[in-house]
Amino acid sequence: MNLLQLTTIATAVCVLWPAYSHTTQEEAHPESARCSCNRFASSPATEEGFCSSLEHKRGFGSAKHAIIIGLDGLGSLYLENATSFLPNIASFFAEGSTTLRGRCQMPAWSAPNWAAVITGMGPEESGVRYNTWTPPRQDKTSDSTASVLPPISGAGKIPETMWRVAKQQRGQLVTAVAHAWDWIHYLVEPDTVDMEVRGHGNDTSCIDAMCGFIVRHRPHLMFLHLDGVDVSGHAYYWGSPEYYSASKAADGYVGRVMAALAGAGLLNDTLVILTADHGGFRDNHGDFNEANIFVPVLLRGPGVRRGHALSRYVSNRDIAPSMLHALGLLPGQYMVGRVLEEAFE
Numbered sequence: 001m002n003l004l005q006l007t008t009i010a011t012a013v014c015v016l017w018p019a020y021s022h023t024t025q026e027e028a029h030p031e032s033a034r035c036s037c038n039r040f041a042s043s044p045a046t047e048e049g050f051c052s053s054l055e056h057k058r059g060f061g062s063a064k065h066a067i068i069i070g071l072d073g074l075g076s077l078y079l080e081n082a083t084s085f086l087p088n089i090a091s092f093f094a095e096g097s098t099t100l101r102g103r104c105q106m107p108a109w110s111a112p113n114w115a116a117v118i119t120g121m122g123p124e125e126s127g128v129r130y131n132t133w134t135p136p137r138q139d140k141t142s143d144s145t146a147s148v149l150p151p152i153s154g155a156g157k158i159p160e161t162m163w164r165v166a167k168q169q170r171g172q173l174v175t176a177v178a179h180a181w182d183w184i185h186y187l188v189e190p191d192t193v194d195m196e197v198r199g200h201g202n203d204t205s206c207i208d209a210m211c212g213f214i215v216r217h218r219p220h221l222m223f224l225h226l227d228g229v230d231v232s233g234h235a236y237y238w239g240s241p242e243y244y245s246a247s248k249a250a251d252g253y254v255g256r257v258m259a260a261l262a263g264a265g266l267l268n269d270t271l272v273i274l275t276a277d278h279g280g281f282r283d284n285h286g287d288f289n290e291a292n293i294f295v296p297v298l299l300r301g302p303g304v305r306r307g308h309a310l311s312r313y314v315s316n317r318d319i320a321p322s323m324l325h326a327l328g329l330l331p332g333q334y335m336v337g338r339v340l341e342e343a344f345e
Helices: 003-021 052-056 087-095 110-119 162-169 182-187 203-217 228-235 241-263 316-326
Strands: 065-071 097-103 175-179 195-198 221-226 270-275 294-300
Touching (some): 065 316, 087 241, 087 294, 110 162, 110 182, 110 316, 162 175, 162 221, 162 316, 195 203, 203 221
Parallel strands (some): 065 270, 175 195
């Protein structure tokens, strides 16, 4: 290449570069242009509003209501042997998208895993590693020691929950939480939950309260935790006759929730996700094996594929982002789980 050719190329670059450099992101990548609707601009996670492509992802905004039914201790290896006498849980396999190979977090204990379900974060993000976790002191001094790492949402705070994310984006949403294991109360902030019932080990009080609230107030985002299956596993052993008897009782509670949704006229508009925090072996849990780690992640509701087996890797961190997605909301900025897009039509 001679000097004249090099001079010609350099001149062309000088002429064309200003025009190219002023090309906007939207012009260069129209598929990623921001949506101008700015519906949830007040959310820290969205700032300037929705990306237009998000609204066309499968399942986005498919539901008006969503509920997680959490059955503590219902391991997949035990559930797959029991669907013949658990008709309400079994109906998810015909009516929805399901896997019995969802994975819980390690250690396979309740606190890290219910935190994962509620926040979309694992222990390394939420800071919840053990059942002894309690919220940090508000003066932040408890986060200053070498042995304590705060959640990625900030020192002196609890991990950001799905109900906080939902309220930030759409403040008029009605949220409801009922839990038999009282530790879950640590993740409930008064300004984010409209109804909380602390069952203190009583599953019946939780189911009565949630079903009543569904009929009276038609909540949008719900979380129901029941403890009887886990209690029976510890008292006897996982897979014992007593364990399966407790599982059958839990199945009846699932039926009551579905009946309450139907009675309120909400069933066809509600995404229902059924899951557990861990399985177990003998009379305990926590180890890294299939009996402990595999949990059900079962989805059914509007826009969910029917009779579909989820074949991709599924973690319980994926539940909160998927719930919000179905409600037409963005995942929280700290959530590391993914939306289970393949579960939707």
